[in-house]
Structures are given as structure tokens and as C-alpha cells.
Amino acid sequence: MMAATAARSASTSHDHALERGMNDIDDLDDALSLDPGFADRFERDEGRPPCKLYLISPPAIDAGFAETLAAAIDAAPVVAAFQLRLKGIDEHRIAELARPLQAVCASREVAFIVNDSIGLAKRLDADGVHLGQEDGDPREARQALGPTAQIGVTCHDSRHLAMEAGEAGADYVAFGAFYETGTKPTKHRPEPSILGWWSTLFELPSVAIGGITPANAAPLIAAGADFLAVSGAVWNAPEGPAAGVRAFAALKGMG
Numbered sequence: 001m002m003a004a005t006a007a008r009s010a011s012t013s014h015d016h017a018l019e020r021g022m023n024d025i026d027d028l029d030d031a032l033s034l035d036p037g038f039a040d041r042f043e044r045d046e047g048r049p050p051c052k053l054y055l056i057s058p059p060a061i062d063a064g065f066a067e068t069l070a071a072a073i074d075a076a077p078v079v080a081a082f083q084l085r086l087k088g089i090d091e092h093r094i095a096e097l098a099r100p101l102q103a104v105c106a107s108r109e110v111a112f113i114v115n116d117s118i119g120l121a122k123r124l125d126a127d128g129v130h131l132g133q134e135d136g137d138p139r140e141a142r143q144a145l146g147p148t149a150q151i152g153v154t155c156h157d158s159r160h161l162a163m164e165a166g167e168a169g170a171d172y173v174a175f176g177a178f179y180e181t182g183t184k185p186t187k188h189r190p191e192p193s194i195l196g197w198w199s200t201l202f203e204l205p206s207v208a209i210g211g212i213t214p215a216n217a218a219p220l221i222a223a224g225a226d227f228l229a230v231s232g233a234v235w236n237a238p239e240g241p242a243a244g245v246r247a248f249a250a251l252k253g254m255g
């Protein structure tokens with residue numbers, strides 16, 4: 001019994017050492033700087049659909065927000081997804097707030113994505129879930145939500161995390177924050193070239209997020225972002241959210 005336990009613990013520590021070694025190699029991969037011109041050496045895949053908008057909800061939802069959301073989506077045929085991202089609120093309350101927003105999205109064929117919680121996504125029968133690195137495993141989400149669910153994963157500025165997410169069955173990988181943002185504190189700041197690297201090597205769509213505005217989005221679209229995830233620049237747009245969406249829609253490469 002003791003011998004078996006010792007053998008098991010020896011093999012476990014061997015496995016851990018091996019795993020640590022593999023992680024070191026992957027971390028090294030991220031540490032090796034990416035040639036900013038990497039993607040320029042390859043032809044762009046002209047078959048890739050134009051870049052779309054992925055709206056992230058404002059941090060608080062007021063009574064008229066369903067109408068605001070509808071007007072924003074209707075402003076231009078460029079909104080592919082809406083993420084309900086509410087922090088510090090009880091899940092029952094989020095579920096109540098979600099229903100009318102989910103109906104707005106469903107009637108417009110906009111994917112309704114729940115942030116953070118696989119359980120809430122399941123309860124709402126949402127189109128998908130967005131998982132941060134601490135929010136759960138994409139495999140667990142797939143198991144719970146089924147084959148058609150859209151599962152997104154935050155990958156910060158890491159090629160390694162993105163490849164891991166792809167292997168785990170994610171439907172998109174999200175890189176960011178590309179720019180300063182007042183929406184949340186951020187510590188990772190990728191270069192646009194990570195989007196070019198990703199789209200050159202992989203078909204899985206990429207999402208760019210973090211402080212994106214109509215004025216700074218061009219390099220992200222040109223680099224190959226499949227989606228721009230935007231909160232502040234739409235909901236706080238000086239001439240209103242619909243005008244904010246139109247300003248993104250007018251950019252080259254959006255459609």
C-alpha cells in the first residue's frame with residue numbers, strides 16, 4: 001500500500017515536472033518577440049469575411065436599454081454579437097435583465113453571449129459564453145452548452161493562451177486590451193501584429209478588445225481582427241450609440 005502510494009507520488013511529481021517543462025517552453029514562445037511584420041510575408045486570405053462589431057454591454061443596464069440596444073443594432077448591418085457583461089450583481093437579477101435584451105438580439109440574428117458564467121449561459125439558453133482565464137474551461141462549457149454554443153476565451157497578449165484555447169474547442173480567441181480603457185483596469189497590452197499572426201496561421205476568428213474607438217480601430221482591422229469588441233465607444237458616443245455604431249461601420253474593412 002505504502003509502496004504503491006510512493007510509486008504514484010513519484011510518477012505524479014515526474015508528470016508535474018514534465019508539465020512544468022512544457023509550460024516553460026510555451027511561456028518561452030510568448031517571451032520570444034513576434035516580428036511585427038510576420039503577417040506581411042503571407043498573402044491575406046481574401047475569403048475571410050469583413051470585420052464585425054461585437055458589442056459589450058455597458059456596466060449597468062437601465063430601464064430603456066433594450067430600446068437603445070435595438071437602435072444600436074439597427075443603425076448598420078455590422079453588429080454580429082452582444083455580450084451581457086454585468087459585474088457584482090446577483091445572477092437572478094442578471095437573468096431578469098437579460099430576457100428583453102436576449103429577445104432584441106434574437107429578432108435581429110445577433111448572437112447573445114453571457115460573460116463569465118457557464119451556468120447562467122445555460123440557464124438563459126444563450127448563444128454562447130465568454131470565459132476569462134479564471135472563468136472556467138472551454139471543454140466544460142462545451143459539455144454544458146452543446147455543440148452549437150459560441151465559446152470565447154480571453155487570451156490577453158498571449159499566443160500560447162490562444163493556441164491552448166483553440167485546442168480546447170473555443171469558437172473565438174480574444175486579444176486585448178489594445179488601448180487604454182476606462183471600462184476596466186487592464187494589464188496586458190498586445191500589439192496589433194498578434195492579430196495578423198493569428199489570422200495567418202489559424203481559421204478560428206479573433207476578437208480585439210480594449211479601448212477601441214472609431215479613431216484607433218483601423219490598425220486592428222488592417223491586422224486581421226475578425227471582430228472588434230466595443231463597449232464605451234458605442235454606449236458613450238457623443239451623438240449616441242446608433243451614431244457610434246455607424247462610425248465603426250464606416251471604417252474600411254468593416255462590413
Ligand SMILES: Cc1ncc(COP(=O)(O)OP(=O)(O)O)c(N)n1
Nearest residue numbers: 115130131132133154174207209229
Ligand atoms: C470579447 C471579450 N474579450 C475579453 C473579455 C474579458 O474577459 P475577462 O478576462 O474574463 O474579464 P471580464 O470581462 O470578466 O472582466 C470579455 N469580457 N469579452
Ligand SMILES: Cc1ncsc1CCOP(=O)(O)O
Nearest residue numbers: 177181183210211230231232
Ligand atoms: C472587458 C474588457 N476586457 C479587456 S478590455 C475590456 C473593456 C472593453 O470595453 P471598452 O470598449 O469600453 O474598452
Ligand SMILES: [Mg+2]
Nearest residue numbers: 116131132135
Ligand atoms: Mg470574466
